[in-house]
Amino acid sequence: MNKINNDTIIALATSAGVGAIAVIRLSGKNAIEIVNKHFKSKFGNKDLTKVKSHTIHLGNIVENERIIDEVLISIFKNPHSYTGENVVEINCHGSVYIQQEILQLFIKNGVRNANAGEFTLRAFLNGRMDLSQAEAVADLIASNSAASHQVALQQMRGGFSTEIENLRQQLLNFASLIELELDFAEEDVEFADRTEFKNLIEKISVVLKRLIDSFALGNVLKNGIPVAIVGEPNVGKSTLLNALLNEEKAIVSHIAGTTRDAIEDEINIEGVAYRFIDTAGIRHTKDFVESIGIKKTYENIEKAQLVLHLIDASKIELLQGKISELEEKYPTKKILTIVNKADLLSNEEIQKLKSQFENLIILSAKEKTGIHELTTTLTQLANKGALSNNETIVSNSRHFEALNNAYNSIKEVQKGIDLNISTDLFAIDIRQALHYLGEITGEVTTEDLLGNIFANFCIGK
Template sequence: MKEELLINNQDTIVALATPQGVGAIAVIRLSGKDCIDIVNKVFKGKDLTQQESHTIHFGTLRDGDKIIDEVLVSLFIAPKSFTKENSIEISCHGSQFIIKQIIQLLCKNGARLARAGEFTKRAFMNGQFDLAQAEAVADLIHSDSEASHQAALNQMRGGFSNEIKKLREQLIHFASMIELELDFVEEDVEFASREDLEKLINKLQHVIKALIKSFDLGNVIKNGVPTVIAGKPNAGKSTLLNALLNEDRAIVSNIAGTTRDIIEDEINIEGVSFRFIDTAGIRETSDTVEAIGVERTHAKMKEASLILYLFDLAEDNILDINREINRLENLGVPFLKIANKTDIAQPELKEALGKMEDVLYISAGKGENIELLKNKLLEQVNLDKVKRGDTIVTNVRHYESLVQTRDSLQDVLNGLAMGITNDFLALDIRHALHHLGEITGEITNDDLLANIFSKFCIGK
């Protein structure tokens, strides 16, 4: 915190914007009121101080008479830049030696190294966008699927922020009327209709609860769907994992208990990441190592967003299958019932299963119905909201603020029902406004900002 306070936000900052490592080109960014003058000192070409914004200039960077590199300099004059400050991007050759030489040269001439996320923090501080949109920049950079990319893009373009601002504006109006009533308490004047306030709070609660509920989907989109493959030993769990991944990721053997630890891997199915977790077979065992694996299986099942319960049509019986299904239902985690080894199935077991709903029949070894299984997996994730561009909460900080807002609004409703005095009613409304304001940055503090932007990469 003290270090943060010592940082001068008027400094010109510099950082490598492209990934570390040798490449064809690298991009070095600068931002700050003096950045054009600083680069102009070491740039041999056109006078950058006399050029227009959004222009690119070829020349050389020199330390005295020594040429460091031939570069392209992109010029962005305030406020027409990402940070709303004077900004420059230098495209140079991707040698680590050259990059180091250029950054050292710029620092020697008045720039300083940027902190993690400092470019985006300056954009936020200068009003380029709000805090929720700034966080979406980081989500966009780290998006690794179509769904996470679309959700981050919608948020960065202000979809979520606009929802919050609408809610806050409506609440501010009533808050100001109630605050005004406090100045006329002796005259017993009512500026804000309690009936209208109750209607508004109920309306806001409906929207906020929908946003809170959307976090289940948002968390899945952002972090992937943790999907446990569970079942008895030799049910074909490892074979199914290999079939889904289309590679030999897990050891397959006809010896029961081959998988003794957790094996994880990830695939992308039509824009959604699924993190598949192959587990030890569920059974009673005297083998110490296998028993630890079974214990881990149960732990992973409790943490999962989805369970693929796999049973063996060649070996299992209907009583054991029904018993495991009852356990899964009591666990409360969504699951799919998958009957494996259709090619060698017991006829009587298939007949008994005919009365059971929603059973998917596959042969993991032969790759039969694997694509159908993938479609079933996608059905568990409601992507229609993403495709429509609906507002989806993906950030746990936003989720927690919304929950606190919901609770504060419930306090308002309880207060209205109890007929509490205006000063207490105004206090509950202010709490709700505070929590909404935390999301977009109207209400914030240095510790919160430092924590958020420290998670960004340097150069962004």
């Protein structure tokens, strides 16, 4: 896969199906020449191989004398194109029949169907972007919130790549001096200043730790924050989910134990996606099916980033005990306590509760009052500070793993420096750190790695 074929590839770049227009993309050395054979300009006998790059041309796509469609042809000549090769984009009418006719026409003329992500793979192999930027292209396409869009866009523009490359280059410079020392070991010559080298390693360690820590935020911004709604039967969990979604997603009934399986849906609040899970009510039961649902409730709490613990306003005398019970069971979880059915409480009772319990949210899911206070709190808990400050945020699990490996290697180098051990012993760890950093940007790749990454792309990108 590391080798670029000279063949020309083709794919539908827009979504499959009927639309106003469709875009068909070709890339390869002979892309312009092949399209030119089947293009008849509206303005004289135009030769696409001789037109300027980044120009658009109106005409017909023809097979022999048969007109398939009137199209706009965009020409991008190498190396100034997405893939770094000659690229042609055909804007045709969005009929599925027309799309297939054009695709089959060029396939009959020696063009082959592109593999998933092959246009972006060629862009990477031709040096148009590094590997982390290529992965960000897929994340950008898949982004479903303002936050995930911003993280992917920053990475695609090269913010993360630049930071990694700077670290790698500084480490590489010192690694070269270390290797030089090993070559002249018999002369006992020291080329790398140990104090300066120690400062560099400490600096790299701090930056790597910051990037690793950012994954906790980046991962939830990319995939959505999982939120479990838990509590006893009939406290209003399903009603709250419906109020948040503004639709009747979950069945609501006065009969306890109505929800027997987790009901999940996603909403966007202030640019962040939240995956809400309405769970089965927690209680002792002899009902076999309901008990399975309760078991799943505990499983969903384990998976959740945030837990919304609902308590019935008619049982506020048990509030402290119920809060303590869940917090003791899940001491590391972020649990937000919510008193539901506020319409059953007087203003005096509400004020008393708020004075007694810090960060308590009191609402009525049925009346949809207090929902805004809940969503505001959720936004604050999302902690988008790093995103607002345009800091580099890691959202890719492959990058996270490579950063962890690089960090561990750097810590070993630090130990070696502190213990004043022989240079050749920690030179191995320096090479390892360089290797892991190189994996992120694609300085170090394998065919399997590229295959796994680009297999997840959509066809045509």
